[in-house]
Structures are given as structure tokens and as C-alpha cells.
Amino acid sequence: xxxxxxxxxxxxxxxxxxxxxxxxxxxxxxxxxxxxxxxxxxxxxxxxxxxxxxxxxxxxxxxxxxxxxxxxxxxxxxxxxxxxxxxxxxxxxxxxxxxxxxxxxxxxxxxxxxxxxxxxxxxxxxxxxxxxxxxxxxxxxxxxxxxxxxxxxxxxxxxxxxxxxxxxxxxxxxxxxxxxxxxxxxxxxxxxxxxxxxxxxxxxxxxxxxxxxxxxxxxxxxxxxxxxxxxxxxxxxxxxxxxxxxxxxxxxxxxxxxxxxx
Numbered sequence: 145x146x147x148x149x150x151x152x153x154x155x156x157x158x159x160x161x162x163x164x165x166x167x168x169x170x171x172x173x174x175x176x177x178x179x180x181x182x183x184x185x186x187x188x189x190x191x192x193x194x195x196x197x198x199x200x201x202x203x204x205x206x207x208x209x210x211x212x213x214x215x216x217x218x219x220x221x222x223x224x225x226x227x228x229x230x231x232x233x234x235x236x237x238x239x240x241x242x243x244x245x246x247x248x249x250x251x252x253x254x255x256x257x258x259x260x261x262x263x264x265x266x267x268x269x270x271x272x273x274x275x276x277x278x279x280x281x282x283x284x285x286x287x288x289x290x291x292x293x294x295x296x297x298x299x300x301x302x303x304x305x306x307x308x309x310x311x312x313x314x315x316x317x318x319x320x321x322x323x324x325x326x327x328x329x330x331x332x333x334x335x336x337x338x339x340x341x342x343x344x345x346x347x348x349x350x351x352x353x354x355x356x357x358x359x360x361x362x363x364x365x366x367x368x369x370x371x372x373x374x375x376x377x378x379x380x381x382x383x384x385x386x387x388x389x390x391x392x393x394x395x396x397x398x399x400x401x402x403x404x405x406x
């Protein structure tokens with residue numbers, strides 16, 4: 145413990161969670177491979193369970209340091225802000241690679257694809273059905289998370305709780321609809337470059353929605369436990385930034401892959 149320090153930085157204590165988190169992620173990935181090859185989900189769910197336990201304990205430690213021990217000073221918070229900004233920037237370039245691949249294939253379809261887009265035999269989704277509904281859901285959730293931020297800034301506990309809960313519900317609703325869409329899909333990830341591009345881009349976005357929903361759910365629990373104030377709530381701000389990023393990526397996905405690409 146750094147009880148007597150003469151600097152504004154936070155030097156964290158020794159923690160087992162990074163190493164154990166990496167091992168649990170490896171177990172989860174091996175479990176996923178076992179699921180795909182042998183149709184056995186035991187190891188996958190065991191890995192998820194261990195990962196969840198480690199996440200809970202790691203986040204508990206961070207919450208204790210930032211909320212109760214006061215170790216997240218202004219200088220530390222600025223570092224966290226820049227860390228989140230750089231992380232979201234890296235995520236933007238991650239999705240740029242998917243869009244690059246999609247437009248490379250669609251703007252000049254190869255002769256192997258029949259020089260047509262979508263490739264012959266691919267039955268695309270109707271963009272004004274579930275995709276449009278999901279777009280409205282995500283745009284609405286962007287409004288509710290902004291409402292939550294403004295309510296928090298004004299110390300309105302009740303409205304912050306209501307709007308955050310609504311955002312989490314909309315995130316879960318989006319994931320359920322996308323899961324239904326995947327089950328009903330008339331093509332698979334192995335159906336030419338269209339299937340690969342579509343499921344890689346929308347699938348990774350779907351994972352980001354699940355992560356963002358979890359992020360906001362943790363913020364809701366922390367808010368109910370009075371961890372946030374109008375001047376100290378970067379955990380929630382980071383979640384809101386991430387959610388807006390997820391919103392914007394979906395708009396690009398909808399316009400390019402569902403509407404223009406079909």
C-alpha cells in the first residue's frame with residue numbers, strides 16, 4: 145500500500161487478476177474451439193464462469209480504489225480518459241478493416257463472384273425489417289444514455305436510474321433481435337465473401353453491444369450503490385462514450401451492408 149506518497153499518480157498494488165484473467169480467457173477460447181468441433185459446451189461455460197468471477201473481483205478492487213480510497217485523482221482520471229479515447233480509436237480502426245474488405249469486394253466484384261454484388265445465390269436481408277428496428281433501438285438507446293448523463297450531472301438520482309435501466313433493456317433487446325436474425329439468416333459465414341464480410345462485421349459489432357450492455361449494467365449497479373456523483377463519474381462516462389461508438393458503427397453497418405450492399 146502506498147500510504148505516504150508525494151506524487152498525484154496511482155501505483156496499483158500487486159494483483160492476481162490480470163494473470164488469472166488471461167488464463168480464464170484462454171480456457172474460454174479453448175472451450176469455444178471444443179464447442180465448434182465436438183459440439184460440447186461444458187468447457188466454454190466453465191471458462192465463462194471463471195472469467196465472470198475474476199471480472200467481478202477485479203472491478204470490485206478498481207471501484208474500491210477509485211470510490212472509497214480516493215486514489216483516482218484528477219491526474220489519474222485524465223490518464224483513464226486518454227486510455228479510453230485511445231482504446232476507442234483502436235476499435236474504430238478495427239472496424240475500418242472490415243469495411244475496407246467489404247467495399248474492396250463489393251465495389252469491384254471479382255470474376256469468381258460473377259462480377260456482381262451481392263454474389264449470385266445470396267438472398268440478402270430486407271433492410272426495412274429487423275435491421276431498421278435495430279437501428280431505431282440503438283439510436284433510442286443513445287438518447288437514453290445521454291439523458292442518464294445529464295440527469296447524473298444534475299444530481300437527479302431517480303431519472304439517472306430510470307434512463308440507465310432503459311438503456312440496458314434496449315441493449316438486451318437489440319442482442320435478442322440480432323440473435324433471431326442470425327437464426328433466420330438465408331446464408332452463412334461460409335457463403336462467399338458476402339457471408340464472411342457480413343457475419344464478421346455484424347458479429348463483432350454484436351459482441352461490442354453485449355460488452356457495452358454489461359458495462360452500462362455495472363454502471364447502473366454502481367449508481368444504485370451511490371458510487372457516482374456529479375463531479376466524479378468517469379466509469380459511467382467511459383461506458384457512455386463506448387455506447388455512442390457502438391451506435392455510430394451500427395449506422396455505418398446498416399447503411400453500407402444492409403441497405404446499400406443488398
